Amino acid sequence: MGWRAVEPHGSPCARMKPRQGFLCLFLCLCAAESVNGGNVLVWHTEGSHWINLKPILDSLVDQGHGVTVLFQNATLFINPKDYSRYKHHLFNVSITHEEQQEFFDEFLQFSLHDMDYLSYVEIYLKLYKLMDKDTGLVVRMCDGLLKSPSLMEELRKSKFDVLLADPIFACSELVAEILDIPLVYSLRFSIANVMERLCGQLPAPPSFVPAAIVKMTDNMSFTERLLNLLFYMSQDALAVLTWRRYDAYFSEILGKPTSFCEQMGKADLWLIRTFWDFEYPHPFLPNFKFVGGIHCKPAKPLPKDMEEFAQSSGDDGIVAFTLGSMIKNLTKEKSNMIASALGQIPQKVFWRHSGDKPDTLAPNTRIYDWIPQNDLLGHPKMKAFITHGGTNGIYEAIYHGVPMVGIPMFADQPDNMMHLKSKGAAVIMDYNTMQTKDLVEALNAVIRTPSYKKNALRLSKIHHDRPIKPLEEAVFWIEFLMRNKGAKHLRVQAHDLTWYQYHCLDVFAFLLAILGVVLFIFVKICKFSIRLCCSAFNSKHKKE
Amino acid sequence: MGWRAVEPHGSPCARMKPRQGFLCLFLCLCAAESVNGGNVLVWHTEGSHWINLKPILDSLVDQGHGVTVLFQNATLFINPKDYSRYKHHLFNVSITHEEQQEFFDEFLQFSLHDMDYLSYVEIYLKLYKLMDKDTGLVVRMCDGLLKSPSLMEELRKSKFDVLLADPIFACSELVAEILDIPLVYSLRFSIANVMERLCGQLPAPPSFVPAAIVKMTDNMSFTERLLNLLFYMSQDALAVLTWRRYDAYFSEILGKPTSFCEQMGKADLWLIRTFWDFEYPHPFLPNFKFVGGIHCKPAKPLPKDMEEFAQSSGDDGIVAFTLGSMIKNLTKEKSNMIASALGQIPQKVFWRHSGDKPDTLAPNTRIYDWIPQNDLLGHPKMKAFITHGGTNGIYEAIYHGVPMVGIPMFADQPDNMMHLKSKGAAVIMDYNTMQTKDLVEALNAVIRTPSYKKNALRLSKIHHDRPIKPLEEAVFWIEFLMRNKGAKHLRVQAHDLTWYQYHCLDVFAFLLAILGVVLFIFVKICKFSIRLCCSAFNSKHKKE
The missing domain is CATH 3.40.50.2000 (Glycogen Phosphorylase B;)
Structure with missing residues (x-):
């Protein structure tokens, strides 16, 4: 495992000899502190996820902020030239490019072909297997950065103001917690919105909020609502099962009992990459901002x-x-x-x-x-x-x-x-x-x-037709986090409740118990009164 | 009952003789159509509610829109000079100023003094009495406009683009429905958020969303959550009871079975007069916009x-x-x-x-x-x-x-x-x-x-520190409704569900029934198997 700091094109670091690497890293990290405006750290992403982050990063750079992207050497779709406008740090991981490609091919095979002939149970089991394999790979990837005290120390010294991450690529939560900086997510979706719901506390009544990827609309028949509910429940179970590995890893790294979901719940903001042009209208929270279309722009002339x-x-x-x-x-x-x-x-x-x-x-x-x-x-x-x-x-x-x-x-x-x-x-x-x-x-x-x-x-x-363009809105909120050291005033108190407290099940149970006791006493009194009447009637009858 | 159209100061209408009143009304209403930009109708409000509407109306006028305010002759706190910048129409109602004042004094007496010595049950009954009296007054007030076909016809001819109203003052829903124009609410709150929750479908889990006026925070103990839930439930019951009069009135006016809540639910947008500086963070919907502080502005020098x-x-x-x-x-x-x-x-x-x-x-x-x-x-x-x-x-x-x-x-x-x-x-x-x-x-x-x-x-x-100033945001959304003839894409499908469908109670009942049948069959099979084993054992035993 190693660490490589790379400066934007044309910087003094680019002209240094290899042996000057460490000095370069030091200079680069120091430079990050002196950048005009804020100092943004970006967690590694892949493929189309990166396409949506890029315009935000470009805009942040244009606004005079320092942007430092973390990326790892087993990346599948990212070309280092994609990072040319930003500072970027490569961290070496123990996964090979081939392992990653193999997993991706297996996932494609499952999505494109296997799902057509497998039964629901087989699909579910295969999905569990795939997700479990994925968490295993991710944890090994996280090791590359988080188990390197020197690298973490360098990040700490850089005094970043905010960490921007796609939660699909786990461990950004650990980096934000260790560096004690606000965390902002950029997310398209998680399957059945498990991350948004279970960790972000996003309310999603299954009666009119179809789960992500379930292929239903917000106008559901009884059967569709039933299927939607079952899909939510099955995916929740899957998430709880596969996240156990993350829970153990997160607890190990932070040195205290915690969970993946608990750490995700600490994210200050969730920039969701859709908008109401595409979404079915649904409930959301003050720290969820819908910025779909960030990368869209007017057409240029064709070749x-x-x-x-x-x-x-x-x-x-x-x-x-x-x-x-x-x-x-x-x-x-x-x-x-x-x-x-x-x-x-x-x-x-x-x-x-x-x-x-x-x-x-x-x-x-x-x-x-x-x-x-x-x-x-x-x-x-x-x-x-x-x-x-x-x-x-x-x-x-x-x-x-x-x-x-x-x-x-x-x-x-x-x-x-x-x-x-x-x-x-x-x-x-x-x-x-x-x-x-x-x-x-x-x-x-x-x-x-x-x-x-x-x-x-x-x-x-x-x-x-919206009050602020999506890209401007995304940048505004990242800058907000830097100006205000977070956005805790937008985070619902539901994060501190258990699931049964959230749904008031303890309160309902208490009310039912009270009702039970009242009914019990009422029935007892009735029985006693009837017995009293009967015995009075009987004794009167006997006397007669 | 009558109708009086009043033009802004200095208009030709202001210089007409009283007998020219009807011609004036006609001219004014025609003029409303030719105003640059949109044509906004405003439902009557009172007291502090008006203070929050005024900056929006001023801004709409500044943007070149025509603004026409409806007001009634029994108003308590509004001075006609408050309307000088807008077109305004007075409609006469059969309620006297004294009746209104008497009701307001009774309400003040209840809030300031009676609540200190009355029991919970007495407070509840008194509140029901007050709310029932209020709906009676409001219905008589609505009659002043809605039961005058000629006045409604004049409004219809004016071709308004949008109706702006505070839902605390009922019947705007009927006007919007009859004129077939988008309805936008400006609301501070309703008691226990009954309007927002029951009619606007705003989700409010009692575990962390304290009911409006309940004087609790979002961080509640078990007892507070219990009280909050009971408060929600009691106020829901109160609303259902007192709104029966509205339901009958709304059905009568529209000539079809409907309810107050159903018509409220058709509102395109809810401009809520608070923001996250004041609110405890809570779930909300895409058609709820938090524009608190609309009237705020920099200080001017003192006298x-x-x-x-x-x-x-x-x-x-x-x-x-x-x-x-x-x-x-x-x-x-x-x-x-x-x-x-x-x-x-x-x-x-x-x-x-x-x-x-x-x-x-x-x-x-x-x-x-x-x-x-x-x-x-x-x-x-x-x-x-x-x-x-x-x-x-x-x-x-x-x-x-x-x-x-x-x-x-x-x-x-x-x-x-x-x-x-x-x-x-x-x-x-x-x-x-x-x-x-x-x-x-x-x-x-x-x-x-x-x-x-x-x-x-x-x-x-x-x-x-927000992306758009509250006043600009409010005006943006009113203009949005005029540009787009509504905002149905922001309205959740939950409006078309019954309460038990919303909470998936029918789906849960179905699942429980399935579970019951499966358990029943399982128990029967077990019993049958045991009986079979026993009889086989007994016959073998006898043979031996």
Whole structure:
């Protein structure tokens, strides 16, 4: 395990020789203290989670704050050049890149294929196994930083003002507790909102708040409410089981009995990466801020060849198609089926596709390794977006008011698309079973039926019509924490209650006991009175 | 009953002769349509409720919107000159000013004196009687507008974009429903938050959300949680009972079975007149916006004589004292007791007092019919604010960071002061039992103990450190409703659930039934198996 401090491009540290590394680290950490404004520490994240953090960090840097990102050497999706604008510290972990990739592939296999043929019980057991494996990996990752007193001491010396983290990547809570600084989360969701509910005390009545990834709306039938409740309960049990490893680790590191959830509950603020354009309205707390669409921005002009291709579409317009950065290759059969469908619509199609060129590719479709997704979505000729339903992509579509055809695959994607379908802005396809005809029909429906565009524009209006832009709001609250050393006045007292106290079960039990005693005494008195009457009646009768 | 339309000062209507009244009304209502921006209708309010609406209306006028205020001729505290900046319509009601005053005096007598010697049951019954009387008066008041088809037709013709109302003054819901326009509430509180909870679907777990006016904090013992729960339950019962009259009236007016609560639940937005500087953190909903401190503003210079008096205090500073606009006279004994206490502190005291000059008045205390409260609270020499604890006054004190001595009397005042006491920014006195010595001690504590000032400044910092000023936020959301014809995307689906569906009681009952059947079958199978074993054993035994 080791520690490497890296300064932003062009800094004196970048020009130092390797042997000057330690001096560089010292200088860098000292420099962090002298930065204008605050001093922000950022816990490591991965993949699309990072995409949402980046605009916040850029904005913090623009505001004159020092930003230091922690990252580990087994990262799967992060390229060190992503950190070029910030100070960043690499900590070495005992996990290999291959181990991480293997776990990720296993998770993809489970989400994309296994779930189609496994029974509910098997899915549940497999999910437990996966989550348990994940906590094991995470704990080993945390060791890389937390079990290195020298590294922790360096962080302590840097006097950070706030720690920004995605709670999906555990242990930020320990760093914040040890450094005694406010903790602010940036979170899209946890399965069935276990983190938000159990640890953040977010109220979520199962009758109208569908659990995250359950693929139901807020308008539920009796059966759906039953399933929603059971899903909540089963996921709570799963969380309690898998978090036991974290509980032990957290207690060990802090040297006192504690739990993962207790430490999460100390977070000052939760910046949730959605908004009411996407969410079903639900109860929330003063320290939950909905800042969905942080990364969205106006479209820039397309590269020349793309613009020419777009203009060649005439009045028919264009369609953008991507399945995100995590799906690298489709099977040949699937690619051909999709290409064949795309060839049957009059629009020009921009397809982000990294596999072989499909045999059925039609002239109206062009394949790209990468597409400027936001610029395409904001193009005046844009008609529809074919998407896997990742939050970042759909938020760009909402921002620009583009209706969608969703081909969701795993994690929150199916649930995301259900949100948009229920709001009338999308059609959902089944990745495993869809045929050429289905995709053509879905595209024609979304492009030709005015209600889809109208609803997409309605969501876009809601997205834009708010008192403060999401990025500004996120930065405001991080700066608030630095100015005020936390935001304890926004944290509900429910954190100090047990679950039965929260639901007043002890009070109800007491009231029931009182009622029981009163009824018991009442019945006794009645019986006694009746017996008294009867004996008086009998003795009178006998006398007579 | 009648109808009078009044234009803002200096308008053509103001110069018309009385006989031209109807033409004037017509012109005014037509003019309302042609106003730049939106067309806002405002439901009548009274007293301090009006003080909080006024800045919003002024700001709406400044933004170029047309504002039309409805008011009735039996108003107690509103002076027609208060409406000079807006269009306003007087509707005549069959209630006399005296009837209103009599009811208000009865309410004051109950709050200030009766509650001290009555038992809980007597208080409850008296409260029911008062609330029932109130609904009777309100319904007669509503008749003045709603049972006049011509007046309603005039309103309809005016094509308002939104209706702004304080739900404490009922029937705005009917006007909004009939005119088919969005409804936005401005509310401080309802007793035990019955309106917010039962009609607005605001979640309020009794374990950590103390009911409004219950005088408890969010940190409750078992007994307090029990009392809080019982208070919620008793007030819910009271509301259901007293709202029956409204339910019948609402159904009659709309010509369909409905209820007061159902119509309240249709409100698009609830602008709550508090903020997290004052509130204990609690769950809320996306259509609840906390805009406390709307009326607060920087201090202006004092009148010359007041400034001289303030400056004469030297380093000791000054104290402001008011019991609000509703308490006109103190008893001679009480005034002397208070004056005597004020004479024992070194500060100079500005006392708003409209009764006779107390015999014990000391040279450091000056009596005024009216004081520029906000300008005094924002004065650099201000040390403490002696207040009855009305929300408007305490918000001005929070705005300027002034610690308080509270002498609360009725309505939300005792509860308001409890909030500030628990946050370490105030000391509470009992109006009925306090003695000279108590008031002197309280004043000295608040002025000399640094923690009171520190906490008051902390609340002030929270008050000011928010992404958008409360007045701007309130105006933003009213404009939002006009731009978007409502805000249904912020309204939780819980409105369409019954109370047992909301709490999933039907789902739990179903699960219990399943469990019961499974247990029953299990027991039967066990019994059958045991019997089978026993009979086999017995027959074998017999054979042997």
